[in-house]
Amino acid sequence: MMRALRVVRAQLRASVAVALQYRFEFAVEGALALLWMGVTLVPLVVVFGTRDSVAGWTFPEMLVVLGWFVALKGVLEGTLSPSLMQVVEHVRKGTLDFVLLKPADAQLLVSFSKIEPWRVTDFAGAAVIFAFAFQRIGHAPALMHVLLAAVMLCAAVMVLYSIAILVVAIAFIAVRVDNLLYLFQSVFDVARWPSTVFRGTLAVVFTFVLPLALMTTYPALALLGKLTPQTAVGALVGTLLFAGVARAIWISSIRRYTSASS
Amino acid sequence: MTRLLRLYPQLLRTGFAEAVAYRAEFLIWMFSTNMPLVMLAIWAAAARSGPVGGYSQEGFAAYYLAALLVRLMTGAWVVWEMTMEIRQGTLALRLLRPIHPLLQWSADNLAAIPMRGVVAIPVVAILLYVARGQLSHDWFSWALLCPALLGAWLLYFLVQAIIGTLALRFESAASLFDAWLGFSNILSGYLIPLDLFPRAVRELALVLPFRFQLSFPVELMLGRWSRAEALELLAAQWAYVALFLVSTRVAWRSGLRHYAAYGG
Numbered sequence: 001m002m003r004a005l006r007v008v009r010a011q012l013r014a015s016v017a018v019a020l021q022y023r024f025e026f027a028v029e030g031a032l033a034l035l036w037m038g039v040t041l042v043p044l045v046v047v048f049g050t051r052d053s054v055a056g057w058t059f060p061e062m063l064v065v066l067g068w069f070v071a072l073k074g075v076l077e078g079t080l081s082p083s084l085m086q087v088v089e090h091v092r093k094g095t096l097d098f099v100l101l102k103p104a105d106a107q108l109l110v111s112f113s114k115i116e117p118w119r120v121t122d123f124a125g126a127a128v129i130f131a132f133a134f135q136r137i138g139h140a141p142a143l144m145h146v147l148l149a150a151v152m153l154c155a156a157v158m159v160l161y162s163i164a165i166l167v168v169a170i171a172f173i174a175v176r177v178d179n180l181l182y183l184f185q186s187v188f189d190v191a192r193w194p195s196t197v198f199r200g201t202l203a204v205v206f207t208f209v210l211p212l213a214l215m216t217t218y219p220a221l222a223l224l225g226k227l228t229p230q231t232a233v234g235a236l237v238g239t240l241l242f243a244g245v246a247r248a249i250w251i252s253s254i255r256r257y258t259s260a261s262s
Numbered sequence: 263m264t265r266l267l268r269l270y271p272q273l274l275r276t277g278f279a280e281a282v283a284y285r286a287e288f289l290i291w292m293f294s295t296n297m298p299l300v301m302l303a304i305w306a307a308a309a310r311s312g313p314v315g316g317y318s319q320e321g322f323a324a325y326y327l328a329a330l331l332v333r334l335m336t337g338a339w340v341v342w343e344m345t346m347e348i349r350q351g352t353l354a355l356r357l358l359r360p361i362h363p364l365l366q367w368s369a370d371n372l373a374a375i376p377m378r379g380v381v382a383i384p385v386v387a388i389l390l391y392v393a394r395g396q397l398s399h400d401w402f403s404w405a406l407l408c409p410a411l412l413g414a415w416l417l418y419f420l421v422q423a424i425i426g427t428l429a430l431r432f433e434s435a436a437s438l439f440d441a442w443l444g445f446s447n448i449l450s451g452y453l454i455p456l457d458l459f460p461r462a463v464r465e466l467a468l469v470l471p472f473r474f475q476l477s478f479p480v481e482l483m484l485g486r487w488s489r490a491e492a493l494e495l496l497a498a499q500w501a502y503v504a505l506f507l508v509s510t511r512v513a514w515r516s517g518l519r520h521y522a523a524y525g526g
Contacts (some may be wrong), residue, residue: 054307116516
């Protein structure tokens with residue numbers, strides 16, 4: 001376990017060092033992340049210009065969901081996607097063999113291999129959104145709720161990561177669909193709305209099949225002090241199951257992997 | 263000119279063959295265009311308790327499905343191809359061919375339209391099923407839709423070509439296009455129908471070129487304009503097309519003088 005953490009730390013350091021070489025890009029991409037955050041906010045502002053509450057959520061409450069969405073999008077597009085896109089590239093070029101030969105867990109090695117540090121602007125943006133939302137609500141969240149939200153956030157990142165790993169595992173089987181990760185990125189856009197916006201089949205899909213509700217709605221409910229303990233426990237159990245399944249599928253698809261060069 | 267008329271269909275055929283060869287990837291790119299549906303979700307939820315600014319739930323469905331259709335049919339990706347070829351130096355090879363690189367790229371982008379149609383057909387079917395009452399009843403609007411879509415595609419392609427040409431001078435032209443895309447999402451009516459914006463934003467959006475890329479063809483489908491107004495808007499759209507065409511030419515010529523093929 002300690003060894004795994006050391007590997008992750010060394011990887012993070014190396015990939016941040018690589019990214020920091022391009023300072024101008026850092027500034028440009030950081031500014032772009034801010035711009036897109038603005039683009040994300042505009043529709044919500046316009047919708048709530050016409051309504052006081054939508055699907056049972058008020059404007060500040062919906063902002064809390066959006067805050068988690070912005071932060072998680074930063075995680076997805078700043079860490080998971082760039083790293084895992086490299087796996088797909090490795091598979092296509094046949095260089096994955098070199099990664100598999102290294103004396104550390106391959107999943108660990110591929111998961112943090114490339115990072116875009118300018119996406120920290122997303123976290124800063126999310127913090128500003130939270131501050132504004134709770135200022136509108138009129139009181140700061142209780143410490144209890146912040147802690148619960150932090151736990152739910154860990155669960156959210158874990159699920160996000162598991163889905164990303166699953167998508168890449170598919171790439172082993174069908175190399176032709178190497179842009180599947182982009183498809184997931186665009187489906188993730190749905191997570192900007194709380195799950196009650198959807199009804200019927202879609203609500204079920206986004207809660208249980210592709211658990212987008214778990215990623216943004218539950219942490220937001222936790223921060224607002226509205227998450228019931230049953231839901232929290234259920235979500236955590238679900239997360240562990242999901243992560244376990246993702247790990248199992250990753251291992252089995254590594255086993256089935258026949259290198260391109262042999 | 264006659265040589266071009268002989269060449270272009272051949273380029274289209276090659277481009278189509280390429281799109282068919284990479285069909286799985288291509289379809290996935292198409293499916294990742296889902297923003298109008300994401301936006302439809304929130305507006306449909308908001309309109310549960312009654313219409314919003316003249317849009318019922320059905321009205322929103324019609325608007326966003328039409329927007330999705332326009333976006334699917336007018337896609338272009340030339341800016342990414344240009345920035346990549348310029349960085350890798352393979353542009354030099356294209357310059358050697360006896361036809362303008364932008365014409366080759368335009369053929370590639372146009373040739374993908376039949377493939378796009380395959381994805382667009384179910385969207386049309388759902389549109390007709392869910393919200394046919396919201397669509398225009400005037401055949402004249404539908405007749406104008408063809409040139410309006412072509413104009414929209416040309417605007418999108420030419421903006422990409424202009425920004426891609428800047429890559430001959432600057433490293434981060436692709437980022438510039440990303441920024442342009444951010445503004446375009448808001449001001450073209452892609453995320454929100456323009457008539458739901460506050461007055462000041464709406465008036466700004468009406469004079470900028472963004473609306474002609476998406477909002478205008480959508481409005482034609484929804485029958486928002488009288489025949490005279492529609493013709494006027496079409497003329498305005500094509501005036502922008504002409505302006506962008508001239509700018510592309512100027513940018514390409516001056517950019518090429520700066521170009522030192524890497525690795526060449």
